[in-house]
Amino acid sequence: MTLNRRHFLRTAAVASAASLGASRTWGAGHGKPKVVIVGGGAGGATAARYIAKDSKGEVDVTLVEPTRTYYTCFFSNLYIGGFRSIESIGHTYGKLAAEYGINVVHDWAVGVDRDAKTVTLAGGSVLNYDKLILSPGIDFVDGAVAGWDVTSQNAMPHAYKAGSQSQLLKAQIESMPQGGTFAMVAPPNPYRCPPGPYERVSMVAHYLKENNPTAKIIVADPKPKFSKMALFQEGWANHYDGMIDWIGPDFGGGDVSVNADSMEVTIDGEVTKVDACNVIPAMKAGRICELAGITEGNWAPVSGHTMESRVDPNIHVLGDATNQGDMPKSGFSANSQAKVAAMAVRGALTGSKVFPAKFSNTCWSLIETEDGIKVGASYQATDEKIAKVDGFISATGESAELRAQTYEESVGWYAGITSDMFG
Structure with missing residues (x-):
């Protein structure tokens, strides 16, 4: 499987177009339905962009992310190794606000009232939602390393x-x-x-x-x-x-x-x-999932069909914070899950068509200069979990030419996924 920036964006566009369908207006007197998304990484930023873009203004989207510049965990190792600059893995939210009309709020979400459907921010603001998407990444388990x-x-x-x-x-x-x-x-x-x-x-x-x-x-x-x-x-x-x-x-x-x-x-x-x-201690779902009361153990269980919380149908959870089945906790996974959740949320709020969930993931790694390797799979939703359908992995003993190609493929993927996240 070869993936470059153009192929990644073309695939994303096809998925987006497939999710478009006949829509209806939110009930009279309600105004636009409101979606609040907590976490501006591969899951949250992608979900915000796709809901705003595909709803064509029918849905009010607010993205809550404390940092003004988001540094991707994926490719941060290449910065440590000297293959990337820190600036090259940092991304801002200006395009999401300017081009897609997303209300980007730089603050911490510190509470969720599921009955009132509100999110409280550290600065004191309270946001109302019809649907809430949580994509807070990870926190660490206390006492995991003595x-x-x-x-x-x-x-x-x-x-x-x-x-x-x-x-x-x-x-x-x-x-x-x-x-x-x-x-x-x-x-x-x-x-x-x-x-x-x-x-x-x-x-x-x-x-x-x-x-x-x-x-x-x-x-x-x-x-x-x-x-x-x-x-x-x-x-x-x-x-x-x-x-x-x-x-x-x-x-x-x-x-x-x-x-x-x-x-x-x-x-x-x-x-x-x-x-x-x-x-690197043991990990758990980002704190806001615990505060929302949607975790079981260290993670938030979800339905693979929609990424909907198994505790609250008005909350969807993405990426690293989830207990979803066979997918790894990666940026590619979160991006893939975000598109499924965005389609499900938009369908619930506007009546647009929702297609069966499909997912994919690839994880690239760099061992030495132009010595790139990868592992990946495709997945489908079952009633029990997101289940692996098939997969692939680099082989030992591969040629230097193939390893260099794998590394270049990862560079193209990075450009593609960050464009897909941030516009």
């Missing part, structure tokens, strides 16, 4: 919410002494962007190979295997032989504590002094 909490994130960054955390981690890697040690504490399943930590290891190794070749990388991992494991391990052996020490649960990777004050990592009782440390 010795670490969010007050430790300056000393031991997670960099799993891109932007300043990404810049901080990159700066710490660049400041490592020659021959120093970088440590990563990898997260348990499920977590945002399954290949993400291991692409990050590759990008850190790329930087160190060029600038600090005697440095070492330790990865403490509670999982016995991870996405694209054979591909990453092949790449690490080929490009960074002897630099990366991956420690799985059989050797103590699940028995980890950290001390941010002394910059120490303890793995299975053995204390190691480190110079930079990336702690």
